[in-house]
Amino acid sequence: MTERERLIVKRLLTLDYDEYISGAKLAKEMNISVKTIQKEIQVIRSLLQTYEIELISVTSKGYRLTAKDPLKLQTLKLNLVQSRNADPEYGMRYWVKEVLRFLIEQPDYITVQELADQCFVSKSKMAEVVKEVKMVLTRYECRLEHKPYYGIRLAGKEMNLRKLIMLEQIPIYQLNSADEDKNNLTRKLTDIIVKVLVQERYLISDVVLENLVLYTYLMVQRVHKENLVEKLSMIRGVISGHVLQMANTIAKEISEQVGEVLPYPEIEYLALQLQAERTFDSRQAISPETEKIVAEMLAYIRETLNIDLTNDIDLRISLALHIYPMILRAKHDFQLKNVMANEIKASFPLSYDIAVTGSCFLLTHYNVRLGSDEISYLAVYFNLSLANQVELQERKKVLVISSERRGNSLMLRHMILNQFRNRIEKLDFINVSEVNHCDLGRYDAVFTTALEYDNIPESVVRINYFLSHQDFRIIEKILDGHNEVKNFEDFFQKDLLLRGQVKTKEELLRQLIALAVKKYPNLQEETLFQSIMRREKFGMTCFGNGIAIPHPDELIENSESFTVIGLLDNELDWNIDERVSIVFLICIKRDDSQSLKQLFNGLSMLLANENVKMKSYVANNLKI
Known part of the structure; x- marks a missing residue:
């Protein structure tokens, strides 16, 4: 890719996901002719298609980039559009991980130029990255094999490669809540491991358990691809008979429930993982520091919303794997885009609100500010956890x-x-x-x-x-078992309804709070207003379709749960580029988190059901 082509791609990456730039404007910015831009676009389009990125053109609008996988665009942006304040060391770490990921997934030889094209960097830059890769590999007794005219490939013992994947957190075989097959596998593995540990009364820490599940997941994936570990030369005295028997039991359950037969050397290494704190590498894929952040965040969510997700091991693993790179992205201004953010917000409002609460914790305790796109990714993890809590109901x-x-x-x-x-x-x-x-x-x-x-x-x-x-x-x-649409009307009260025109969000909130205080005199009007405004500072209480759901930043103590509704004759500016005409001000008593779930789930279904007209629905149920 030439320097001019890089400049054009950089400019395209600055556009919003639905924004275009005309050829004439590009030509003017690049100080070249429109005809030259058209020729360059053809070359760039051909190159980017190889990497599953499409450069589309629309008559009278111009050009933009799109990709089925948003991470493809993020990779391109990271390599070509680094901010001025970005840490070069962070950029290098990212490239090293990307090259290692590609070398692990692609066992054949590849040239440095091909790697450079894959990562959208120059050949000289890739040579620097490869040098760093070699240094990382030496820590794991792995190496790069060189072959003239063919390039390089990764070489090393399988166990060392697995250490590399786990401890360097190479982004392959990662748990991902958007992938149901992966989640089914990790749930099965978690159930198997916990069942055996409980039966054998074998106590290990949360961090060790999470890493054990992660290692077992990686092991199953590698065995499936026929990447097998070597037989241990000295096993006696290293692993106790009790632990080895536990590993055999786990392997048997994996064979029966997952369908993957583990060779005996794999069982030996699994036994080593069971003794991780005493005899194995003390470094962990999920560090105690990351586990601490996750545990504290889930505790904060429990305290704030009275929703307890602290015992969901799958959630804790997924969050631990997601949070560390997410914090790095936030600190270096490389936050991910999520084209499904609005749909996630409307479809899973409770999960999204939990994610916002988690982001509040990260901001107040770790000075990490997340955008709505990153928060929507967290919401997917929380939604899966909530779904898993639903017990199997009778038919x-x-x-x-x-x-x-x-x-x-x-x-x-x-x-x-x-x-x-x-x-x-x-x-x-x-x-x-x-x-x-x-x-x-x-x-x-x-x-x-x-x-x-x-x-x-x-x-x-x-x-x-x-x-x-x-x-x-x-x-x-x-x-x-969520009969929210039937029960949703139970939250409506005639004397907690406001209709008319309002000029500002603050004015509307004060009027809604005044209605609530009139009905519930124990409420502290100014305290409640300030609590709601603190929550509004984080934004993201507008859930689309002209509906906002503001609420305090903590559960209330001295009143029963209630909802105050504002049905406006005008559209009110709520956030930047977001206008609303229906507002549900929700206040939930601390020991009544079930109402919180019912309200959000009810709103979720009403938002999803295009046949329900919200204003008429509320008015009809209130018989106004």
Whole structure:
């Protein structure tokens, strides 16, 4: 890539994800002709496609970059658009990890020029990186093999390569809550290990347990790819018979539940990991410092929101692996972009609020400020943890009210049962005309595909006849036992509703608080306002679709839980580029965290259900 091509790519990377720049403007900035820009764009487009980055052009708009994986763009940005204040040492560490990752995943020879192209740096810069890579490899008794005209490749014993992957935190085989297969595997491995440890009354620290799960996960992945460790030459006296038997039990469970047979040398090394504190490398992939940050953050969330996630080992591992590089990114202004941030915020408002609470902890205790995109990544981890807390429920009786004739319900019945057969005991269909003669209370969940019928209660959950992804998510939440749409109206109170026009956010919040104090005199009006404004300093209480959900930065002590609703005739500036007309001011009593979950889950489903018009829904349930 030439210097001019690099400058053009740098300029494209400064654009927002939906922003374009015209060829004429690029040409003017680069001091070249539009025709030259067009030629350069063709070359750049061809090069970037190799790395799964697309340079798209739209008539009358211009050019921009896009990628299915946002991390591809982040990698490109990190290498080409470093800020002036960025730490060069941090940049070098990143490149070293990227080169090591590529060499581990790609066993064939590769030239320095090919590596340079892969990382979007010059050949001379890559030569510096390779030099640093060699120094890192010496710490693990690994090396780079050189072959004339072919390039370099990684060489070393498998056990040393695994130490390298874990202790240098090379970003491969990482746990990722967005990948359900990986999460299923790590959950199985965690269950297996904890079960054996409990049975054998073998006590180890939290840090050692988390690293043991991480090592076992890495071991299974490497064995699956036929990268096997060598037989230990001296095992007797190093590992106790008891620990070796535990490793054998774990290996047997892995074979039965995961389907991966571990050779005996792998079992020996697993036994060494079980004795990690006494006989193995004292360095850990998850450091005690990182574990401390995670433990303190989860404790802060428990204290602030009364939501306890401290015992979720999978969550603690995932957060520990995610938080350290996230803090580095935040400190060096390389925070990730998340094109799904708005959807995550609207779909999982409670998880997002938990993530915001975690970010508040990081800011106040470690001076780390996260943007909304990074927070949305944390929200995905918290959402998975909350989902895993839902206990398996009894199969449900479900009713669907349809505007179609009964004979036309077969396709919808098939779609529902195909997705939720193991969750539904009975699935009935009735026509709209039969509603008044049907006892809806006999069913655990009631859905309807019919709209605008007076005889259908407002609390019945609307779904589409041709079920969308959102519909399936709504049905799943109801079957999980969250009857939020039915119970959501219970949080509405006529005397806690404000209607009209308001000029500023502060004015609206004070009016909503005044309504609450009138009903609950024990509330301290100014204290509550300041608590809400402290939370607003972190922003991100606007959840899309013109809806904001402000709340205090801590649970309240001297009042029952309540919600004050503002239905505005005008759109109010809430945050930069965010306007709202519906505001739910939520205050939850400290011992009533279940209401917090119900409120956020109810709002989540209403936001997801495009057929529900929020203003009319609230007004109708309040009978105004």
